[in-house]
Amino acid sequence: MPELPDVEHFRRFFGDHAEGRTVSAVWADPAIVRNATPQGLGRALKGRRFDDPDRHGKWLICWTDGPALLLHFGMTGDLVWSGDEPRRHRHDRLAVGFVEGGELRYRNMRKLGGVWLAHDPEEVAVVLGPLGPAALDLRRRQFAGLLARRRGGVKAALMDQTLVAGVGNIIADEVLWHARIHPRRRIEALPPWERDRLYTELRKVLRVSVERYHDLPGMRRWLSTVRGLPGAACPRCGTPLARTTAAGRTTYFCPTCQREGGPAP
Numbered sequence: 001m002p003e004l005p006d007v008e009h010f011r012r013f014f015g016d017h018a019e020g021r022t023v024s025a026v027w028a029d030p031a032i033v034r035n036a037t038p039q040g041l042g043r044a045l046k047g048r049r050f051d052d053p054d055r056h057g058k059w060l061i062c063w064t065d066g067p068a069l070l071l072h073f074g075m076t077g078d079l080v081w082s083g084d085e086p087r088r089h090r091h092d093r094l095a096v097g098f099v100e101g102g103e104l105r106y107r108n109m110r111k112l113g114g115v116w117l118a119h120d121p122e123e124v125a126v127v128l129g130p131l132g133p134a135a136l137d138l139r140r141r142q143f144a145g146l147l148a149r150r151r152g153g154v155k156a157a158l159m160d161q162t163l164v165a166g167v168g169n170i171i172a173d174e175v176l177w178h179a180r181i182h183p184r185r186r187i188e189a190l191p192p193w194e195r196d197r198l199y200t201e202l203r204k205v206l207r208v209s210v211e212r213y214h215d216l217p218g219m220r221r222w223l224s225t226v227r228g229l230p231g232a233a234c235p236r237c238g239t240p241l242a243r244t245t246a247a248g249r250t251t252y253f254c255p256t257c258q259r260e261g262g263p264a265p
């Protein structure tokens with residue numbers, strides 16, 4: 001499922017292929033365009049030139065010199081450039097052609113996620129809904145303030161997009177493993193030094209996932225590399241990983257490094 005690092009990768013990909021280019025044609029599957037018709041989307045974008053796109057949490061916000069195209073990748077979304085794949089695929093739901101040549105496509109096997117049109121920042125805010133600050137831009141004091149007002153499970157908090165935007169299931173497990181915090185511990189039970197470490201590890205995991213995006217499948221001392229593999233052991237201490245449900249999602253953790261009762265005295 002696309003998480004913040006994936007969407008950041010899409011942001012760069014979109015920018016590499018679309019920034020500074022002028023839209024010549026738009027084709028869209030009506031099932032994926034959420035707040036316009038494919039024709040309306042085409043009318044709004046044709047002749048417009050794309051800027052460098054923004055990301056907020058899991059949203060990609062692609063401003064032109066007129067309206068913005070908003071993309072959400074759901075569980076299976078992807079971007080494809082016609083130079084890499086000349087032929088359209090049956091799961092391509094949106095194709096944007098450019099005057100300068102080439103076509104950028106939004107591909108989604110399932111129809112979760114989608115494509116929205118927004119004419120100004122207020123419309124963008126309405127489509128995105130209530131979102132917390134972007135996880136990558138979060139400052140330490142801001143994070144401490146958010147946690148101070150929050151009760152309940154720490155994993156649920158990390159994944160709550162209205163608290164912090166951009167952390168999904170896999171990143172949440174990765175962060176908690178690095179911070180050595182059990183995913184079901186309650187925020188109000190975390191002492192200040194653990195909240196501080198949570199922030200440090202959140203920043204580190206997000207930064208590394210974005211900067212080393214293509215290296216992630218082989219990362220050592222990284223939970224996601226072994227997560228879900230049969231017989232997987234903690235990359236730090238070798239204890240077999242445990243699986244549970246936290247925040248309604250399948251969760252992996254190390255029962256030695258991440259003790260449910262908190263760190264050993």
Ligand SMILES: [Zn+2]
Pocket residue numbers: 234235236237238239254255256257258
């Ligand atoms: Zn361990």
